[in-house]
Amino acid sequence: MNGPKGPNTRLAHLGNRPHDFHGFVNPPVVRASTVLFPDAETLTARRQKYTYGTQGTPTTDALADAVNDLEGSAGTIFVPSGLAAVTVPLLAFLSAGDHLLIVDSVYGPTRRFANAMLARFGVEVDYYDAEIGAGIAAKLKPNTKVVFTESPGSNTFELQDIDAVAAVAHKAGAIVMMDNTWATPLYFRPLDHGVDISIHAATKYPAGHSDILFGMVSANAACWPRLKDTQTNLGTCVSSDEAYQVLRGLRTMGVRLDRHRDSALALAAWLETQPQVDRVLHPGLPSHPQHDLFRRDFAGSSGIFSFVLKGGGAAEAALFLNALTIFGLGFSWGGYESLAVPVNLDDRTLPQAYAGPVIRLQIGLEDVADLRADLEAGFRALG
Ligand SMILES: Cc1ncc(COP(=O)(O)O)c(C=O)c1O
DSSP states (O other): OOSOOOHHHHHHHTTOOGGGGTTOSSOOOOOOSBOOOSSHHHHHHTOSSOOBGGGOOHHHHHHHHHHHHHHTOSEEEEESSHHHHHHHHHHHHOOTTOEEEEETTOOHHHHHHIIIIITTTTOEEEEEOGGGGGGGGGGOOTTEEEEEEESSOTTTOOOOOHHHHHHHHHHTTOEEEEEOTTTHHHHOOGGGGTOSEEEEETTTTTTOSSOOOOEEEEEOTTTHHHHHHHHHHHTOOOOHHHHHHHHHHHHHHHHHHHHHHHHHHHHHHHHHTOTTEEEEEOTTSTTSTTHHHHHHHOSOOOSEEEEEESSOOHHHHHHHHHTOSSSEEOSOOOSSSOEEEEOOOTTOSSOOOOSSOEEEEEOOSSOHHHHHHHHHHHHHHTO
16 A cells, blocks of 8 residues: 555555455465465475465465555564464474563463463573663563563553663663554554554454454564464464455554553543542553553553452442343453453452452443443442
8 A cells, every 4th residue: 555544444454465366356365274385396495485374375365465564563473372473483482491571461371371481491580670770780680582562551550661661671682572552553562662563362352252362463573584483383273264264354543542552541531430430441541540551552442441349249249230232241352342340350460459359341343321330230230
């Protein structure tokens, strides 16, 4: 496309080359293990664009082209889940004897992988406060190879000063990875802020319909060869069927995300006025302690945030949740339907102080008035 275009124009066209496929608007879903070569010489030299199903197809390439454009990355790998999009790059860039720094508000299974598996492989793991910024310098060791970031953090939505963390980490020779699932590249572009490896659970907003598990990892030019080799060595690839569904989801991600953003902000602001609510944890609200950082770095906020009840515990959270009829009780987010879960912060390394139970909401595409009425029923159940 000529010249800079708006995000929805780009999402509508990125990755598509209709005239490579007889004019059909969308790329074909190429299901493949074997790819044939015309002769023995070409096979031996692997001298053609496609060589084997694990190495990509026209369908996965269409998605990769779109994602590289959105991320500003040199290359992107696809893996079978968002969690694999975390574990594969960590395996790519860490070896026995290395030190890994992870933000304490990280997605729980990332912590579990680091503590259970990386530690077994001889990687030293430490956690740091999301608000550390340039103070990360004090946590870096001569053997620190990776600083893992996630902003906002899972469940409690603290922001990180990614530019500051990346500048200090790079000076010490470490690379920076970021789980950017919350913002998507539409609202935050990690590589523009010094991140080397951008990670997405495409299960969430890109797929958008709660029916696909998919991960994407995008790298800058320096990190791309090692990331790609690791995927090849591990054999973690995806099917073209799933890649097609994610590409299909991307086409509408911009308009869906704007709706998630507006509805979530409206409900978050309303929750702040409810007598049973102590705090709302949403970086897009002016009351969020890091709202200035949010305004500096993010082009928008997505549809997931938490709120804290004034007092009570697991029993009160259950009373509230069991009264909901539109919000489903279930994990994941980014789909068209609203969800609620009680938040468990027991695995955090740093002390947590909240007045009551923390409840996380994923705001779907339903009508805000109906969602508000559902939450009101939850508050009524609390008495
Ligand atoms: C921030 C974040 N990263 C990664 C993942 C993992 O994605 P998946 O469910 O596709 O494994 C999740 C899932 O909830 C998540 O919230």
